[in-house]
Amino acid sequence: xxxxxxxxxxxxxxxxxxxxxxxxxxxxxxxxxxxxxxxxxxxxxxxxxxxxxxxxxxxxxxxxxxxxxxxxxxxxxxxxxxxxxxxxxxxxxxxxxxxxxxxxxxxxxxxxxxxxxxxxxxxxxxxxxxxxxxxxxxxxxxxxxxxxxxxxxxxxxxxxxxxxxxxxxxxxxxxxxxxxxxxxxxxxxxxxxxxxxxxxxxxxxxxxxxxxxxxxxxxxxxxxxxxxxxxxxxxxxxxxxxxxxxxxxxxxxxxxxxxxxxxxxxxxxxxxxxxxxxxxxxxxxxxxxxxxxxxxxxxxxxxxxxxxxxxxxxxxxxxxxxxxxxxxxxxxxxxxxxxxxxxxxxxxxxxxxx
Amino acid sequence: xxxxxxxxxxxxxxxxxxxxxxxxxxxxxxxxxxxxxxxxxxxxxxxxxxxxxxxxxxxxxxxxxxxxxxxxxxxxxxxxxxxxxxxxxxxxxxxxxxxxxxxxxxxxxxxxxxxxxxxxxxxxxxxxxxxxxxxxxxxxxxxxxxxxxxxxxxxxxxxxxxxxxxxxxxxxxxxxxxxxxxxxxxxxxxxxxxxxxxxxxxxxxxxxxxxxxxxxxxxxxxxxxxxxxxxxxxxxxxxxxxxxxxxxxxxxxxxxxxxxxxxxxxxxxxxxxxxxxxxxxxxxxxxxxxxxxxxxxxxxxxxxxxxxxxxxxxxxxxxxxxxxxxxxxxxxxxxxxxxxxxxxxxxxxxxxxxxxxxxxxxxxxxxxxxxxxxxxxxxxxxxxxxxxxxxxxxxxxx
Numbered sequence: 078x079x080x081x082x083x084x085x086x087x088x089x090x091x092x093x094x095x096x097x098x099x100x101x102x103x104x105x106x107x108x109x110x111x112x113x114x115x116x117x118x119x120x121x122x123x124x125x126x127x128x129x130x131x132x133x134x135x136x137x138x139x140x141x142x143x144x145x146x147x148x149x150x151x152x153x154x155x156x157x158x159x160x161x162x163x164x165x166x167x168x169x170x171x172x173x174x175x176x177x178x179x180x181x182x183x184x185x186x187x188x189x190x191x192x193x194x195x196x197x198x199x200x201x202x203x204x205x206x207x208x209x210x211x212x213x214x215x216x217x218x219x220x221x222x223x224x225x226x227x228x229x230x231x232x233x234x235x236x237x238x239x240x241x242x243x244x245x246x247x248x249x250x251x252x253x254x255x256x257x258x259x260x261x262x263x264x265x266x267x268x269x270x271x272x273x274x275x276x277x278x279x280x281x282x283x284x285x286x287x288x289x290x291x292x293x294x295x296x297x298x299x300x301x302x303x304x305x306x307x308x309x310x311x312x313x314x315x316x317x318x319x320x321x322x323x324x325x326x327x328x329x330x331x332x333x334x335x336x337x338x339x340x341x342x343x344x345x346x347x348x349x350x351x352x353x354x355x356x357x358x359x360x361x362x363x364x365x366x367x368x369x370x371x372x373x374x375x376x377x378x379x380x381x382x383x384x385x386x387x388x389x390x391x392x393x394x395x396x397x398x399x400x401x402x403x404x405x406x407x408x409x410x411x412x413x414x415x416x417x418x419x420x421x422x423x424x425x426x427x428x429x430x431x
Numbered sequence: 432x433x434x435x436x437x438x439x440x441x442x443x444x445x446x447x448x449x450x451x452x453x454x455x456x457x458x459x460x461x462x463x464x465x466x467x468x469x470x471x472x473x474x475x476x477x478x479x480x481x482x483x484x485x486x487x488x489x490x491x492x493x494x495x496x497x498x499x500x501x502x503x504x505x506x507x508x509x510x511x512x513x514x515x516x517x518x519x520x521x522x523x524x525x526x527x528x529x530x531x532x533x534x535x536x537x538x539x540x541x542x543x544x545x546x547x548x549x550x551x552x553x554x555x556x557x558x559x560x561x562x563x564x565x566x567x568x569x570x571x572x573x574x575x576x577x578x579x580x581x582x583x584x585x586x587x588x589x590x591x592x593x594x595x596x597x598x599x600x601x602x603x604x605x606x607x608x609x610x611x612x613x614x615x616x617x618x619x620x621x622x623x624x625x626x627x628x629x630x631x632x633x634x635x636x637x638x639x640x641x642x643x644x645x646x647x648x649x650x651x652x653x654x655x656x657x658x659x660x661x662x663x664x665x666x667x668x669x670x671x672x673x674x675x676x677x678x679x680x681x682x683x684x685x686x687x688x689x690x691x692x693x694x695x696x697x698x699x700x701x702x703x704x705x706x707x708x709x710x711x712x713x714x715x716x717x718x719x720x721x722x723x724x725x726x727x728x729x730x731x732x733x734x735x736x737x738x739x740x741x742x743x744x745x746x747x748x749x750x751x752x753x754x755x756x757x758x759x760x761x762x763x764x765x766x767x768x769x770x771x772x773x774x775x776x777x778x779x780x781x782x783x784x785x786x787x788x789x790x791x792x793x794x795x796x797x798x799x800x801x802x803x804x805x806x807x808x809x810x811x812x813x814x815x816x817x818x819x820x821x822x823x824x825x826x827x828x829x
Contacts, residue, residue, distance in 0.1 A: 189629035194589035199819025310585035
């Protein structure tokens with residue numbers, strides 16, 4: 078079995094992450110319950126005429142993937158695998174609205190085409206002329222991890238050498254409005270610095286695109302090794318620790334080998350207690366990191382967590398805004414990510430310094 | 432030839448039948464499921480034709496024993512019915528006995544309910560339970576729940592019209608790599624105003640019965656359906672002495688990288704997908720006994736796919752037919768529907784007629800099989816081609 082490495086990254090998030098030389102030196106704080114991404118100047122990456130036609134999700138995905146490909150010094154890639162919970166949801170909304178408001182008349186196909194979940198993966202392939210394997214996973218909070226697992230299997234078995242993997246989701250007005258109605262979005266606008274200590278239900282919704290080149294060829298510039306991924310459609314709180322132990326054992330690791338836990342806390346008082354099972358349990362004396370107060374919650378927010386893990390391992394540095402506890406140790410070797418959304422679709426992802 | 436991954440069960444619901452047996456008898460009798468729209472309130476009712484499933488949502492809910500406050504989209508309802516049949520067919524009684532996963536696919540997801548309650552959600556609390564049912568993964572989560580799959584690998588693929596073929600491909604790889612002992616794979620899509628109007632704006636809907644590979648083809652009929660296969664590891668098949676219905680021996684996915692919705696003139700993506708699948712199977716083109724073509728009956732698809740078939744098979748194209756004239760194009764479910772049909776072909780040594788074909792296309796001399804034909808079949812190749820340039824091929828064997 079080949080080892081699998083994260084060779085490059087590209088991130089568009091609610092923080093200024095599109096420049097790979099930066100690492101959360103300046104944090105943008107928000108006082109809201111929906112937060113947008115900080116967009117790069119798309120014209121630096123895409124011809125303006127093409128950019129105008131593209132949905133926001135496509136622009137974010139295409140640009141994040143360009144940043145990752147450039148950093149890995151690649152113009153082509155063996156496969157493109159994306160995860161997205163909702164696809165280009167604004168175009169879905171636009172098309173439904175047009176159908177309803179005009180009684181199915183005077184419709185144009187653009188928003189229908191862009192609403193297709195695999196539009197971003199298709200557009201990336203089109204942009205670089207990649208005729209390779211092209212998949213899109215659309216399964217809530219494990220959309221990105223499913224893509225990761227697929228890439229991991231191909232690279233382990235040497236079926237490919239370089240694979241572009243990414244998670245992308247854009248925020249849509251109607252989707253946000255109705256998720257406020259069912260309290261999946263917090264009723265109050267909250268300061269992002271306070272979010273993780275919130276005493277209310279619901280999350281702060283966000284958006285973003287995080288892309289990576291994974292490879293079985295280690296380079297000087299590789300960020301980290303990807304040791305494994307495991308997803309679970311359901312997992313009772315009481316079974317969490319035992320299942321994690323099994324997963325770690327499969328990688329010949331124990332709880333004590335984990336130097337950093339990156340958890341997907343989103344400030345939802347009803348569901349953050351899943352993370353407490355780990356943070357107050359086997360990892361209570363381990364360095365703990367969280368990120369959704371910086372990125373917002375979205376189906377592929379865990380790809381931002383993955384970006385953070387890669388950055389931490391390469392720089393051997395944990396920026397203070399993401400640290401959950403004051404514990405600091407030197408020599409960060411193994412990083413574990415745990416994420417779930419509303420108690421469902423859990424994932425463990427394991428990274429190692431390389 | 433590679434040994435492949437064993438298929439031990441299958442289930443299906445489509446416009447031509449509510450289970451495997453009904454689908455097969457419709458295929459034999461040449462009975463199409465295409466008719467005028469009766470269940471969706473759309474202005475296109477009189478002008479387009481579709482492949483509808485006869486059951487109402489209420490009837491499907493009753494079959495699944497769901498209470499009145501359930502929030503199943505029609506996609507989830509259809510998916511659960513077909514997946515349950517597949518599990519029963521595989522004689523799986525204890526789902527927790529082995530590591531069992533679910534890889535489903537959909538393109539519509541819960542859009543049928545979203546478009547119905549889009550503005551209503553803002554006004555009234557009555558139907559807000561469906562909000563959570565919108566995203567594509569929700570139907571898969573519900574099917575997993577119906578099957579009793581928990582603490583396991585459950586995910587959803589959405590690559591437009593090739594989705595279910597890709598779910599089968601990923602599932603086969605999960606078995607091959609030992610990540611799972613068995614996996615239920617397939618797809619589900621219901622009809623919706625969203626897709627009807629979407630394809631209508633692309634001007635690729637036929638106002639009459641679709642005619643795959645015909646010179647005068649006018650476009651596709653949309654359909655709704657769900658189908659699932661049960662794949663099991665070699666170890667489990669031996670241990671449990673399972674009856675094997677057939678094998679997934681080859682799979683290939685490639686991107687046409689030509690246009691967001693249209694296929695390239697020479698079918699580059701489809702050619703690559705078929706070549707990859709043959710390589711994985713360790714087969715030569717001459718080893719393929721029948722091609723179940725994607726054949727949507729759009730001007731673009733049939734030309735592109737036909738040319739790709741010629742590029743791969745040269746002068747010796749085996750019998751081929753599209754079954755879209757029976758079911759309509761069932762989008763994300765199509766690859767699974769046609770996988771079930773391919774297995775039935777292998778089991779019964781039967782090639783289905785490509786209904787409604789009259790005039791050969793002028794661009795090439797390909798003529799689909801137009802009558803029911805008995806032939807000793809060992810391998811069937813099935814294509815699924817979709818938006819975003821997504822091209823997939825599966826090869827099944829006895």
